[in-house]
Amino acid sequence: MTDLFIKVRTHQEQQLPFVLYAKPNSDKMIGLFQKNDHLYFLEDFAMKGFVFAPFDGDLMPYIPQKQSDVYVETIVETDYFIAKEVLPEIDETAKIIFENLVKRGVEAINKGTFKKVVLSRKEEVLLRQFDIETVFKKLISFYPTAFKYCFFHPKIGMWMGATPEQFLKINQRALQTVALAGTQIATTAENVSWSEKEIEEQRLVTEFITTGLQSKVSEMTVSSPYSIKAGNLWHIKTDITAIVKSKKAKGEIIKTLHPTSAVCGLPKESAKAFILKNENYDREYYSGFLGELNIDFATFRTEQTDLFVNLRCMKIVGDMAQLFIGCGITKDSVPADEFTETGNKSITMKKVL
DSSP states (O other): OOHHHHHHHHHHHTTOOEEEEEOTTOSEEEEEEESSOOOOBOOSTTOOEEEEEOSSOSOOBEEEGGGEEEEEEEOOOOOOOOOSOOOOOOOHHHHHHHHHHHHHHHHHHHTTSOSEEEEEEEEEEEOSOOOHHHHHHHHHHHOTTSEEEEEEETTTEEEEEEEOOEEEEEETTEEEEEEEEEEEEOOSOSSOOOOHHHHHHHHHHHHHHHHHHTTTEEEEEEOOOEEEEETTEEEEEEEEEEEESOTTHHHHHHHHHSSOTTTSEESHHHHHHHHHHHSOSOOTTTTSEEEEESEETTTTEESEEEEEEOOSEEEEETTEEEEEEEEEEOTTOOHHHHHHHHHHHHHHHHTTO
16 A cells, blocks of 8 residues: 555545546546645635535535645556446336436427536445455556545545536637537447537537636647547547636636536526436535646646546445446437436446446
């Protein structure tokens, strides 16, 4: 066991907050260990630390740099036994409930309430044994291109995930973000074919981001959509870069984009209202955002913010893992297909448990 995981175990025993994470394609594992058990909330977007924001609500927990010890370790490649492809088990009751939710979403779209809504569900998996070090190293091994993390606070609980989606990266005034949508299981085929429904869904995500940024940035560049693999899934992705007009605009940009249409819908307010009224469970931190605020902890360079959307994640509660999974609904969505998509997405976390 390395110094970093010894520190993790000690903090767990003492019920002290910490976050452990590895960025996409990085050989560095970073740990931020808070020295007290206070729950800090972000007061302004100039603060330095690690933020863990919920899907809904203005209170954004964070671990402040000033109150924490920082550990950085190089990742050592380890071979793990990988089980045969995990097949999603079908819970018939959950299937009926989710398909009815999707039907209501499609009906609302056809009435003109919104163009798109992202609907989700929670699935519970019994844990026979759970070890943070093993699970986290599997996340690193299986999902090198994702943002892997384990966040713990005694007043929030333990969350882990491997998200494929950048929310926002700002270095000085240079901004990067992505529009990610569409999902299909990866096969041996080299060429990925997308339906009109998936292409339209991704176009709406791109449009939401570019429209939201327009007045706050200059020199915006938008790439053509392309297919990208994340674990066992393919998505459609568009890269967006720009120059932020003012350093003070960071908070405005975050509030404008969060929650993104990739996790909420379009228009945002009407889609969010539908989600809060109809999903019948609390998303908590699923589809919120997380990451470094105003500092790169690997180099201690300031003025760099690196945030990710909290997708492909789970909350550990006693001997249960609560998996959070969702999908984008448009007028062409087929309820049975959307339930299948959530099952495919659940494999990301099931493979590491």
